[in-house]
Amino acid sequence: MVRRFNQTRRKSLTPSDHLRVGPFEEGSFKSALHSARTASILGIALGICFGIAFVTGVLSHLIQNPTSWFHWPSRPAGLFRITQGLHVSTGMMSIPLLLAKLWTVYPKLWKWPIFDDLTHLVERMSLFPLVAGSIFLLFTGLLNINYWYPWPFLFVPAHYWVAWITIGALIVHIGAKAATVRKALSSDTVLIDEVKDGLTRRRFLTLVGAASGVVMLSFAGSTVRFLRKVSVLAPRDPAVGPQGFPVNRSSAQARVAQFALDPNYRLEVEGKMKQVISLSLSNLKAMPQYGAELPIACVEGWSAMVRWRGVRLSDILKLVDAAPGASVRVESMERRGDYRTSILNSTHAMHPDTLLALEANGETLHLEHGFPVRLITPTNPGVMQTKWVGRLVVL
Amino acid sequence: MGVIGTLVMSFGIVGLISHSRQTHPIAWGIWFTGGALLHDLVLAPVVFFVGKRIKNLLTGRTRLAVQMAMILTGVIALVSIPALSRAGLSPTNPSILPRNYLNGFLILVGLTWGTCLIAAALVRDK
Secondary structure, eight states: OOOGGGSOOOGGGOOOGGGOOGGGSTTSOOOTTSSHHHHHHHHHHHHHHHHHHHHHHHHHHHHHSOOTTOOOOOOSTTHHHHHHHHHHHHHHHHHHHHHHHHHHHHHHHTOSSSOSSHHHHHHHHHHHHHHHHHHHHHHHHHHHHTTOOOSSSOHHHHHHHHHHHHHHHHHHHHHHHHHHHHHHHSTTSOOTTOOOSSSOHHHHHHHHHHHHHHHHHHHHTTTOGGGTTTOTTOSOOTTOSGGGSOOSSOHHHHTOHHHHTOTTOEEEEEESSSOOEEEEHHHHHHSOOEEEEEEEEOTTSOEEEEEEEEEEHHHHHHHTTOOTTOOEEEEESOSSOTTSEEEEOHHHHHOTTOEEEEEETTEEOOGGGTTTOEEEOTTOOGGGSOSSEEEEEEO | OHHHHHHHHHHHHHHHHHTHHHHOHHHHHHHHHHHHHHIIIIIHHHHHHHHHHHHHHOOHHHHHHHHHHHHHHHHHHHHHHHHHHTTTOBTTBTTSSOSOHHHHHHHHHHHHHHHHHHHHHHOOOO
């Protein structure tokens, strides 16, 4: 099972041989690295990376789109930076793996005859969503962490739905290839055409593994602080930004400065409660202040640890006599934006570290970080840590 | 596996189409298909062409070193394109893409070539 494309042809389906030109010609691809064993090993590595990326990706989706059956815990505080760091890292590691895998099986694309029978045709066609989906996910993901959006669709829903398509196609593929993989990796299988010197299979696979490692390490410094000097390609440096940490959405993009810097700023608290109140900045400063060291962890895979200080959200809920178990919608003063509000379940709302932060790293919160008031809560992604908070609605 | 996989895939396709206001299925289809075609008809042929040249022009340890270094350089170049293009830069948010990525890229490629040359000099073939 080294070279399937050399199999004997079925006469009934063979188009005339003079069409067999270019890459279709026999012997177009000579390297013995195009073997089932190479493809199997790369396939398994890729399957593991895709599996981790899929699970952590769906998790991030569930956190941001709450459903009744899913409960995201509020500790340990760094949970999301770990799951999302894994998501981006396994995705980055998949890039060299996918390229190597496609290189290994590329001769099969130019198989002659193009298909043997109907089953084979269906099997070949089922590879299209797998290959196109894998390329699409890694390509859009790579551009997203670099904040580059050259396409007309929205990144998040497109990436999310293609993930289901790709994983579905992967399940079909695993089912179809399990026997081939088992045979290719069995020690009984005699490998003919093995490369004896130069770029052997082992060296090739080691090299691909090294490439995965290099790619991962050159990006991981966006979230792993001690790697920030090593990660020369990281689109973020966790120590670069106002007050020593990065910003995702600037006040100019949110068009929020006039409201945020208004000296008559008031935080409105309304919804299901006995008493509607509004608090000025000095009212908030007069309340008990608490500190919390929590990461700000973004879906793009960067994160930074920050010392926050401000008012406990639970104190405000007590102030307005909110019903126990209430969830809270936190609204930004920005007028437009897909992430201008976030909903906190009661566990997160009542957590002692969930703050309406007025300070970051020992200074008054910077406008770019959400002055006068921003939400910070353990384990939630950065997009849900609403900045420039203007209103709390008790649900 | 075939049935489960097909169901999961259908869930994705239905989701994609039913959220067409966000996913723009036609433009999406072009990017989805375009990526695969770009790989199969442009990137892969270039890689195979370069690979063949290296194989024909070089022998022994030099060939091994160049093969390894070229594979790594290709991968590093590919993942560096978004940062090198600086397309994500935001005039109001300097914390995005704060580094000199050309320097980083050149350092990585330099280290790669150095390491591959040393590795190829050290390997022992029968």
